[in-house]
Amino acid sequence: xxxxxxxxxxxxxxxxxxxxxxxxxxxxxxxxxxxxxxxxxxxxxxxxxxxxxxxxxxxxxxxxxxxxxxxxxxxxxxxxxxxxxxxxxxxxxxxxxxxxxxxxxxx
Amino acid sequence: xxxxxxxxxxxxxxxxxxxxxxxxxxxxxxxxxxxxxxxxxxxxxxxxxxxxxxxxxxxxxxxxxxxxxxxxxxxxxxxxxxxxxxxxxxxxxxxxxxxxxxxxxxxxxxxxxxxxxxxx
Numbered sequence: 001x002x003x004x005x006x007x008x009x010x011x012x013x014x015x016x017x018x019x020x021x022x023x024x025x026x027x028x029x030x031x032x033x034x035x036x037x038x039x040x041x042x043x044x045x046x047x048x049x050x051x052x053x054x055x056x057x058x059x060x061x062x063x064x065x066x067x068x069x070x071x072x073x074x075x076x077x078x079x080x081x082x083x084x085x086x087x088x089x090x091x092x093x094x095x096x097x098x099x100x101x102x103x104x105x106x107x
Numbered sequence: 108x109x110x111x112x113x114x115x116x117x118x119x120x121x122x123x124x125x126x127x128x129x130x131x132x133x134x135x136x137x138x139x140x141x142x143x144x145x146x147x148x149x150x151x152x153x154x155x156x157x158x159x160x161x162x163x164x165x166x167x168x169x170x171x172x173x174x175x176x177x178x179x180x181x182x183x184x185x186x187x188x189x190x191x192x193x194x195x196x197x198x199x200x201x202x203x204x205x206x207x208x209x210x211x212x213x214x215x216x217x218x219x220x221x222x223x224x225x226x227x
Contacts, residue, residue, distance in 0.1 A: 034213035034214070036152075036214075038152075042219075043202055043217035043218065043219055043220055044144075044152065044202075044214070044217055045217070046207075046213050046214060046215050049207065049212065049213040049215075055213075055215065087151065087152055089152070089154075089213070089214075091211065091212070091213060094157075094166050095154060095166065095168050095169070096142075096154040096157070097154065098151055098152040098153065098154065099151070100151045101151045101152075
């Protein structure tokens with residue numbers, strides 16, 4: 001099983017600042033990596049797929065990068081609605097696996 | 108508009124059974140694979156089962172293999188999860204999700220989830 005590790009577990013950021021979230025896989029997943037945003041009481045929402053392609057309707061302040069085992073989600077200027085938990089997920093190999101999540105909170 | 112609506116969540120005793128449903132609309136259901144993902148209270152996301160568009164390929168996470176059964180009825184635009192031998196650690200919100208590109212891709216649409224609580 002491919003284990004996905006996200007860091008940090010919690011990220012405290014002020015509105016308007018940049019946030020950088022990391023995701024590491026225990027073996028290469030190529031670019032078969034997605035990022036999801038989840039707010040309390042809501043279902044996850046797809047942000048990024050293919051490691052770097054924004055999903056429909058996702059603002060340009062969200063960007064993804066990386067390949068192989070190291071990935072990054074960057075939020076260029078945090079808005080109030082961006083404070084949430086973010087998960088990475090690999091769909092390169094069964095079983096599909098998620099990272100443990102990074103909570104982005106207001107500093 | 109794509110909609111996925113789960114139902115069937117309930118409080119059940121350990122060792123019991125429960126059946127979840129997911130009603131799909133707004134897309135050609137029989138052209139897309141589907142999956143179940145769960146989230147224990149205060150925890151992260153866990154993929155638990157996958158079914159291809161015409162049910163020819165099915166996968167399960169080790170944590171539910173042999174106890175849960177995924178199925179679909181394309182005529183009814185519905186996805187199901189039969190859960191047997193339930194344990195306390197099966198307590199979670201269960202989401203159905205659509206894969207973006209037929210048989211693969213990320214999960215581009217999710218239902219709102221249905222809560223399963225297993226009491227010991």
